[in-house]
Amino acid sequence: MDVQRADNYELHRREVAKTLLADRDDDFLVVTGLGSPNWDATAAGDHPLTFPLWGAMGGAATMGLGLATAQPKKRVMVMTGDGEMLMAMGSFATIATQATENLAIVVFDNERYGETGMQATHTAGPVDMAAVAKACGFPVTATVKTEAELTEALPLIKEAKGPVFVDIKVKAEPLPFILPTKDGVHLKNRFREKLLGPDSLL
Amino acid sequence: MTENYSWAPDIYDVLKDLDVRQVAYVPDAGHARLLKMCEADNAMRCIPLTTEEEGISLCSGAWLGGERAVMLLQSSGVGNCINMLSLANTCRFPLLMLVTMRAQWREFNPWQKPMGEGTRPALEAMGVKVTQAEEPDEVGETVRSAGEMAYGWPDMAAVLLHQKLMPVKTFGK
Numbered sequence: 001m002d003v004q005r006a007d008n009y010e011l012h013r014r015e016v017a018k019t020l021l022a023d024r025d026d027d028f029l030v031v032t033g034l035g036s037p038n039w040d041a042t043a044a045g046d047h048p049l050t051f052p053l054w055g056a057m058g059g060a061a062t063m064g065l066g067l068a069t070a071q072p073k074k075r076v077m078v079m080t081g082d083g084e085m086l087m088a089m090g091s092f093a094t095i096a097t098q099a100t101e102n103l104a105i106v107v108f109d110n111e112r113y114g115e116t117g118m119q120a121t122h123t124a125g126p127v128d129m130a131a132v133a134k135a136c137g138f139p140v141t142a143t144v145k146t147e148a149e150l151t152e153a154l155p156l157i158k159e160a161k162g163p164v165f166v167d168i169k170v171k172a173e174p175l176p177f178i179l180p181t182k183d184g185v186h187l188k189n190r191f192r193e194k195l196l197g198p199d200s201l202l
Numbered sequence: 203m204t205e206n207y208s209w210a211p212d213i214y215d216v217l218k219d220l221d222v223r224q225v226a227y228v229p230d231a232g233h234a235r236l237l238k239m240c241e242a243d244n245a246m247r248c249i250p251l252t253t254e255e256e257g258i259s260l261c262s263g264a265w266l267g268g269e270r271a272v273m274l275l276q277s278s279g280v281g282n283c284i285n286m287l288s289l290a291n292t293c294r295f296p297l298l299m300l301v302t303m304r305a306q307w308r309e310f311n312p313w314q315k316p317m318g319e320g321t322r323p324a325l326e327a328m329g330v331k332v333t334q335a336e337e338p339d340e341v342g343e344t345v346r347s348a349g350e351m352a353y354g355w356p357d358m359a360a361v362l363l364h365q366k367l368m369p370v371k372t373f374g375k
Contacts, residue, residue, distance in 0.1 A: 031263070051266060056289035059259030062251075063289075066263025066271060069224055069247055074267075090252030098249060184293030188266065196268045 001125045006111040006172035010146055013037075013108045013170040017044040019150065020079065020106065020157065024049075026194070028158075029067060033060035033080025035115040036175070037108050041079060043178040048194040051187055052180050058087035061105050065095050068103035071195070075102055077157060082109040082123045082167075089132060095163050096137035104157045104164035105133070110172040118172060133165035140164040209335075209367060210235035212342030213300065217246075217272060220349045222298075224249060224264045224271035226257035232302030232368045233274040254279035258286035262295040270353055273299045277321040277362070278314065287328040287358065296356035298349050299330070300363065307365040310372050325360050334362040341367065 017040035021030070030050040032041045038052040051067075053060055064078035085107045095103065111124035123129060130141040140160045144153045144167065153166050181187065192200045213236050217225075225240045225248045227233060240246045251257050257273040264271035275283075280301060290297040304311075305318025325332050331351065335344040341363065348359035 029267075053289070055292065056259060056286055058255065059262075059286055059289055062256040063259040063263035063266070065249075066224060066260040066265075066269075067267040068263075069249070070264045070267025070269035088256070091256050093252050094249070094256055098247075184289075188293045188295065191266055192268070195266075200268065
């Protein structure tokens with residue numbers, strides 16, 4: 001374990017979220033994992049086609065799989081944290097087996113459990129998440145540590161034939177909470193109304 | 203007849219009537235015939251899971267995208283879903299779980315007892331509406347009622363398929 005390493009990473013998660021979510025259109029659907037990725041997405045701008053999880057730890061990636069399977073013509077990006085993804089390593093196998101071309105999983109990897117006291121996660125140790133995804137059969141994987149690498153990864157996340165997995169190493173830093181509504185029924189209905197039209201709520 | 207799972211085509215017909223498009227599963231012998239029918243259907247996507255927990259979030263994502271999903275699992279797998287049921291509960295995502303039961307009837311393996319006996323109370327503790335089918339001719343309509351509730355309200359529903367509906371598993375003894 002190197003518990004100090006992430007203190008010095010170059011990329012700031014709030015800036016990365018802004019970059020990933022900039023210039024989005026209604027063909028871009030987003031699921032965020034609980035905790036910091038939820039606040040990061042909200043800080044970048046709340047959007048009806050973002051479904052921010054407030055719980056369900058370990059569920060973000062497979063929620064993205066169900067959504068991407070239902071909407072093969074849209075791009076689906078799951079934006080989650082290293083702790084959340086570690087709880088769902090099996091879903092790499094499930095997703096790769098489905099070979100879901102329109103799905104990208106992006107982990108904001110600060111090597112910490114950010115909501116509980118910044119304890120080190122397994123990625124502060126020997127675990128290489130992109131290598132796990134690759135070994136499970138993801139055709140496109142990358143680890144990003146610099147601005148230049150982020151610029152290179154952006155078209156992979158947005159357009160490459162997936163499933164795509166990108167692990168973005170981000171600085172471990174305390175940040176203010178920027179919260180979306182926590183009303184899950186509202187989050188669900190606004191997403192469906194925007195995507196499927198008002199009749200979907202009848 | 204339990205040997206040929208005569209009720210499996212009834213479930214398949216109901217899933218077609220309900221326009222179910224995603225079939226998430228961790229395999230069980232009790233679901234094998236149904237699964238074969240679903241796999242042969244180009245309008246259904248069968249999705250094997252590494253653990254049943256994945257299926258709860260998968261079904262929620264499917265609904266978010268406008269498709270109906272179902273989960274096929276064994277009673278032991280219900281235990282793997284517990285916290286993830288919070289997602290369907292809090293957001294009122296529809297959830298239809300078809301659960302083949304163990305530890306109810308001529309069970310050979312005592313290791314099935316804790317979760318077999320815990321299946322119904324665990325599901326009910328998380329807010330899932332539970333019904334059980336014991337006779338082959340009531341399986342289809344029990345699933346229909348649960349499915350109409352799940353997708354129509356929407357809400358979480360589990361149908362327990364009694365162990366009497368399956369052949370006795372004796373591990374070669």
